[in-house]
Amino acid sequence: MTNNIVIGAGISGLSFGYFSKKPFIVFEKENIVGGLCKSVKDNGFTFDYSGHFIHIKEKKIKSLIEKLIGKKLLKVNRNSVILFDNKIIPFPFQANLYYLNERQKQKCIDGIKKRKNIKIYNNMPFIDWAKAMFGDGITNYFMQPYNKKLWNCSLKKLTAEWTAPFVPKPSQEEIIKSAYNKNEQNYGYNSVFYYPQKNGCQEMINGFYKKIKSNVIKSTKVYSIDIQNKRILAGNKYYFYDNIISTQPLKELLSSIKNLPKEISSLIKKLECTSTRCINLGIKYKKNLPERIKDVHWIYVPEKKYPFYRVGIYSNVSKSLAPKNCYSLYIELSNKQNCENIIPLLKKTGIMNDTDEVISINVIDMKYAYVLFNKERTALLNKIFKFLKDNNIYCIGRYGSWEYSFIEKNIIDAKNLAEILNKTK
Numbered sequence: 218m219t220n221n222i223v224i225g226a227g228i229s230g231l232s233f234g235y236f237s238k239k240p241f242i243v244f245e246k247e248n249i250v251g252g253l254c255k256s257v258k259d260n261g262f263t264f265d266y267s268g269h270f271i272h273i274k275e276k277k278i279k280s281l282i283e284k285l286i287g288k289k290l291l292k293v294n295r296n297s298v299i300l301f302d303n304k305i306i307p308f309p310f311q312a313n314l315y316y317l318n319e320r321q322k323q324k325c326i327d328g329i330k331k332r333k334n335i336k337i338y339n340n341m342p343f344i345d346w347a348k349a350m351f352g353d354g355i356t357n358y359f360m361q362p363y364n365k366k367l368w369n370c371s372l373k374k375l376t377a378e379w380t381a382p383f384v385p386k387p388s389q390e391e392i393i394k395s396a397y398n399k400n401e402q403n404y405g406y407n408s409v410f411y412y413p414q415k416n417g418c419q420e421m422i423n424g425f426y427k428k429i430k431s432n433v434i435k436s437t438k439v440y441s442i443d444i445q446n447k448r449i450l451a452g453n454k455y456y457f458y459d460n461i462i463s464t465q466p467l468k469e470l471l472s473s474i475k476n477l478p479k480e481i482s483s484l485i486k487k488l489e490c491t492s493t494r495c496i497n498l499g500i501k502y503k504k505n506l507p508e509r510i511k512d513v514h515w516i517y518v519p520e521k522k523y524p525f526y527r528v529g530i531y532s533n534v535s536k537s538l539a540p541k542n543c544y545s546l547y548i549e550l551s552n553k554q555n556c557e558n559i560i561p562l563l564k565k566t567g568i569m570n571d572t573d574e575v576i577s578i579n580v581i582d583m584k585y586a587y588v589l590f591n592k593e594r595t596a597l598l599n600k601i602f603k604f605l606k607d608n609n610i611y612c613i614g615r616y617g618s619w620e621y622s623f624i625e626k627n628i629i630d631a632k633n634l635a636e637i638l639n640k641t642k
């Protein structure tokens with residue numbers, strides 16, 4: 218009988234287990250399952266690891282989640298905005314020039330008209346891609362400062378490979394038109410998203426977990442992998458395997474393999490990523506929700522003077538996430554050092570009222586947040602995954618596959634791998 222060992226009980230590991238028809242064990246180092254899709258409860262608030270909203274393209278995935286949690290998901294029409302020049306303007310910047318002042322509009326229009334006619338390709342430096350796609354004005358006002366904050370690295374080093382589903386690309390005509398007429402079009406992969414009615418993202422995790430609970434061993438870290446003898450050390454015991462399904466960050470997986478060949482171990486340091494600090498705030502208001510954030514789900518904050526790059530309003534997605542007369546925020550930073558004065562800054566920008574009182578604070582550091590797309594990444598990954606597959610180790614998930622993915626893709630990839638391994642003898 219095939220014996221599959223899964224490392225990690227985040228959405229990827231739990232989904233793999235759910236679709237698996239072969240014997241398997243999932244080891245999870247934490248005492249709670251869910252990985253980055255966990256939720257935290259405090260003082261009547263439910264917080265996620267910053268916004269974890271479920272964007273779904275495949276109806277089957279939505280039905281599966283609804284079946285597992287036993288309830289319909291909330292359907293939410295995204296309202297995301299940008300804080301720019303002390304104004305709130307709709308997302309995306311490049312399709313909403315209408316809200317800029319005349320000088321800013323002109324710079325954006327001149328920029329897009331005067332773009333150099335250069336070849337656009339996926340793994341070109343992001344900054345060159347942004348200028349070639351949108352021109353200097355839009356790049357200088359939004360693309361450059363926002364992405365500099367998010368990725369916390371040189372935008373020459375970062376390639377444009379990740380942009381495909383995530384950065385809306387209106388045509389030159391649409392961009393220029395948006396300077397004179399309000400844009401009515403919904404751009405982006407997440408213009409509609411879904412979310413559990415209560416208990417945060419953890420509700421989805423619990424749905425999967427319930428089905429495979431008896432196969433999950435919590436508080437047990439996989440420390441090392443011996444590929445010669447096909448056994449792992451998990452907790453203080455050895456287990457033999459036929460296949461390993463890893464959702465743990467690829468860097469850590471490779472470091473845990475004994476006698477890793479030099480040509481693979483030398484690649485580990487080239488796998489780079491960003492970290493994110495998420496500050497969750499539960500807030501009681503005196504009179505009303507701040508006017509600026511009414512009905513808003515999240516705010517992109519490109520300007521350098523603010524240390525955070527995004528602020529979200531959980532309680533506008535689901536009222537169940539905050540008690541009466543309260544609201545809840547997540548504030549995301551990719552540079553941990555810079556998180557002083559957050560509350561005065563939120564008040565200054567109107568995201569909080571002056572008289573509002575913070576009654577819950579919860580800080581979450583995500584060591585692995587966005588994997589860095591550099592020029593070498595694809596070639597490195599091909600080499601690494603070939604070596605791992607030759608040794609019956611399969612990687613899935615956002616950090617296992619070392620990619621920019623999201624919940625729906627994680628579930629689909631886990632299902633596809635389970636179906637392949639279900640067929641093996």
Ligand SMILES: Cc1cc2nc3c(=O)[nH]c(=O)nc-3n(C[C@H](O)[C@H](O)[C@H](O)COP(=O)(O)OP(=O)(O)OC[C@H]3O[C@@H](n4cnc5c(N)ncnc54)[C@H](O)[C@@H]3O)c2cc1C
Binds near residue numbers: 225229270615
């Ligand atoms: C800031 C941020 C916001 C995001 N927002 C969204 C969103 O709105 N919508 C969306 O769809 N996606 C979002 N994502 C992406 C989403 O979080 C991931 O796609 C998803 O959580 C990946 O799940 P996973 O199971 O692959 O990995 P993880 O959630 O990282 O799970 C891996 C698990 O493995 C365990 N583990 C690691 N090493 C070991 C070991 N050695 N032994 C045992 N266990 C181990 C970990 O404890 C963890 O539980 C966001 C990500 C970030 C960083």
